[in-house]
Amino acid sequence: MEKLQEERIRTRNIRRILDAATEVFARKGFDGTRITEIAEASGLPKANVYYYFGSKDDIYRAAIARLIQGWDEALEEIALEKDPAEAFTRYVTAKLRFSHQHPTESRLFANEILRGAEFLTEQERKHIRDVTNYRVAVIEAWIAAGKIVRVDARHLLIMLWAATQFYADFQPVVRDALGNRNLESADFDAAARCIADTILAGLIPRDPEPI
Amino acid sequence: MEKLQEERIRTRNIRRILDAATEVFARKGFDGTRITEIAEASGLPKANVYYYFGSKDDIYRAAIARLIQGWDEALEEIALEKDPAEAFTRYVTAKLRFSHQHPTESRLFANEILRGAEFLTEQERKHIRDVTNYRVAVIEAWIAAGKIVRVDARHLLIMLWAATQFYADFQPVVRDALGNRNLESADFDAAARCIADTILAGLIPRDPEPI
DNA sequence: GAATAAGTTGACGAAAAGTTCAATTTCTGA
DNA sequence: TCAGAAATTGAACTTTTCGTCAACTTATTC
Numbered sequence: 212m213e214k215l216q217e218e219r220i221r222t223r224n225i226r227r228i229l230d231a232a233t234e235v236f237a238r239k240g241f242d243g244t245r246i247t248e249i250a251e252a253s254g255l256p257k258a259n260v261y262y263y264f265g266s267k268d269d270i271y272r273a274a275i276a277r278l279i280q281g282w283d284e285a286l287e288e289i290a291l292e293k294d295p296a297e298a299f300t301r302y303v304t305a306k307l308r309f310s311h312q313h314p315t316e317s318r319l320f321a322n323e324i325l326r327g328a329e330f331l332t333e334q335e336r337k338h339i340r341d342v343t344n345y346r347v348a349v350i351e352a353w354i355a356a357g358k359i360v361r362v363d364a365r366h367l368l369i370m371l372w373a374a375t376q377f378y379a380d381f382q383p384v385v386r387d388a389l390g391n392r393n394l395e396s397a398d399f400d401a402a403a404r405c406i407a408d409t410i411l412a413g414l415i416p417r418d419p420e421p422i
Numbered sequence: 423m424e425k426l427q428e429e430r431i432r433t434r435n436i437r438r439i440l441d442a443a444t445e446v447f448a449r450k451g452f453d454g455t456r457i458t459e460i461a462e463a464s465g466l467p468k469a470n471v472y473y474y475f476g477s478k479d480d481i482y483r484a485a486i487a488r489l490i491q492g493w494d495e496a497l498e499e500i501a502l503e504k505d506p507a508e509a510f511t512r513y514v515t516a517k518l519r520f521s522h523q524h525p526t527e528s529r530l531f532a533n534e535i536l537r538g539a540e541f542l543t544e545q546e547r548k549h550i551r552d553v554t555n556y557r558v559a560v561i562e563a564w565i566a567a568g569k570i571v572r573v574d575a576r577h578l579l580i581m582l583w584a585a586t587q588f589y590a591d592f593q594p595v596v597r598d599a600l601g602n603r604n605l606e607s608a609d610f611d612a613a614a615r616c617i618a619d620t621i622l623a624g625l626i627p628r629d630p631e632p633i
Numbered sequence: 634g635a636a637t638a639a640g641t642t643g644a645c646g647a648a649a650a651g652t653t654c655a656a657t658t659t660c661t662g663a
Numbered sequence: 664t665c666a667g668a669a670a671t672t673g674a675a676c677t678t679t680t681c682g683t684c685a686a687c688t689t690a691t692t693c
Contacts, residue, residue, distance in 0.1 A: 220639080220640070220689095220690085221639085221640085224640085237536070238536065238537060238538065239451055239452075239453045239454065239537070240450060240451035240453070240454045240533070240536075241450075241454065242450045242451065242453070242454025242455070243450065243451045243452065243453025243454035243455075244453070244454075245453075245679085245680065245681090246680075246681065246682085247679090247680070247681090255641090255642095256641070256642050256643080257642090257681090257682090258641075258642055258643080258644095258682090258683085258684090259640075259641060259642070261681090261682065261683080262639095262640070262641075262642095263640095265682095266681090266682080267681080267682095318536050321532070321536060321591070321592075322451070322533075322536055324591070324592050324593075324594055324595055325448070325449065325451075325529050325532060325533055325536075325591060326449060326450070327449065327594065328594035328595070331594075336598055339595065339598050339599070340598050340599070340601070343598070343599045344601075360623070362616060362619070362620060363612055363615075363616045365599055365600050365601075366612055366613050366616035366617070367616060367620065368599065369585075369588060369589075369596060369599055369600075369613070370585045370588075370616065370617055370620070372588070372595075372599075373584045373585045373587070373588030373592075374580075374581045374584045374585060376584070376588070377580060377581075377583070377584030377587070377588075378580075380532070380535070380536060381532075381535050381584075382535075383535055383538065383539035383542075384535055384539070384550065384583075385580060387547055387550050387551050387554070388550070388551070388554045388576055388579065388580055388583075389576050389580075390551070390555075390576075401574055401577060402577050402580070404574075405573060405574045405577035405578060405581065406577070406581055408573070408624070409573060409578065409581070409621055409624040409625065410620055410621070410624060411624065412571070412623070412624030412625075413619070413620040413621060413622065413623030413624030413625075414620065414623075414624075417628055431659095431660080431669080431670070432669080432670085435670085456649085456650065456651090457650075457651065457652085458649090458650075458651095466671090466672095467671070467672050467673080468651090468652090468672090469652090469653085469654090469671075469672050469673080469674090470670075470671060470672070472651090472652065472653080473669090473670065473671075473672095474670095476652095477651080477652080478651075478652095634693100635692100635693090636691100636692090636693090637690100637691085637692085637693105638689105638690080638691075638692095639688100639689080639690070639691085640687100640688080640689070640690085641686100641687075641688070641689085642684105642685105642686090642687080642688095643684105643685100643686095643687105644683105644684090644685100644686105645682105645683080645684085646681105646682095646683085646684105647680105647681085647682090647683100648679105648680085648681080648682100649678100649679085649680075649681090650677100650678080650679070650680085651676105651677085651678075651679090652675105652676085652677080652678095653674105653675085653676075653677095654672105654673105654674090654675080654676095655672105655673100655674095655675105656671105656672090656673095656674105657670100657671080657672085657673105658669105658670080658671070658672095659668105659669080659670065659671085660667105660668085660669070660670080661666105661667095661668080661669090662665105662666100662667100662668100663664100663665090663666095
């Protein structure tokens, strides 16, 4: 075969395996995942999974790498720039929409963190730090310009991250709390409005003089 | 032995096993946890663990039940009553302090939710719903009384829960985001202040007239 | 349409995990 | 002190899982 035109078969099978692996890893964690389960979920025999990946480690690492890459592509455009009100609203809305559409990836990440983030590469962690630092700078510039009230930028970002991630990772709890059967787009919209409105109301300076 | 005065040995060993199990389950999840690892962590031989618990399921269920009971006892006094400002501040502070002191329990709960909350009993889930409903009623009463602005009470509670839980469950990420080596009490205090202040500022009505 | 590379897969062996058991020791109350 | 209950534990048993392999089929190139 040698470099066949697009490596169609290989590409497709690797995607199938990683899709299945992401789902199982997200639910059961690294140690709890059985290769057999990944194989069944992907519709391939176990030996075929081993044809593409040398070990469970390899599959896990590949799934994590793909997840981070996907997050980046989806969220990199959402810069915390421009007008703070619009920026926060767009950011929260986009993150919640992503949580709604890709809850599995989000849970995989959560599981990896619960494990102690041992498999996150230094490069990946540095990337998280860089993104955070950039946004901290933006927020502190807003504060300096008087566009928002004085606030700890890092904890504010964590609060935003936490609030949006929760809807993907803790769906059973969110369902119980909302009294819903299943989470729908409307729920994510309501969440985005509540988070953005409440936090913004607390951030935008009160025009004449504070209480 | 028969009812020995306090069942000292049994009580102590069960506690040891559940302590060890909570830690391992929190890190590796149910399927990823090996009885051998619980045994080693508790300092007891594996067969002794089976003397007290019939199966891995039993240990897991007992750990979850103990966790929920502990949460309840620790947090039940923190009612969302009185003055909203004081109530929210005390609630956030108490939850963060608890997250700081008992991160392992929090992670075990997170892991169980990621699994799909299959082991949470209907009673436990009902308890969560009841607690939520009670607090929703309190918040809506505040809204009706004009003490806080109109807001979706359920999403507000989720936001509080998310923000506080994040510090326990996602410590590696929080560390990276804060640029810290290890999280200390000061970090949790700063987080409590940021969360409570920002959300409160958005909730307390602006006296004369809104912007 | 061969020759060669890529992909498929059932079956297997080794290692590890859950669980049981029987023999032994320690504890407690009388 | 002594009998019976509780607790301890090494070793075995059973099942599951990882990872391998060799035989086989499909795809690609010339």
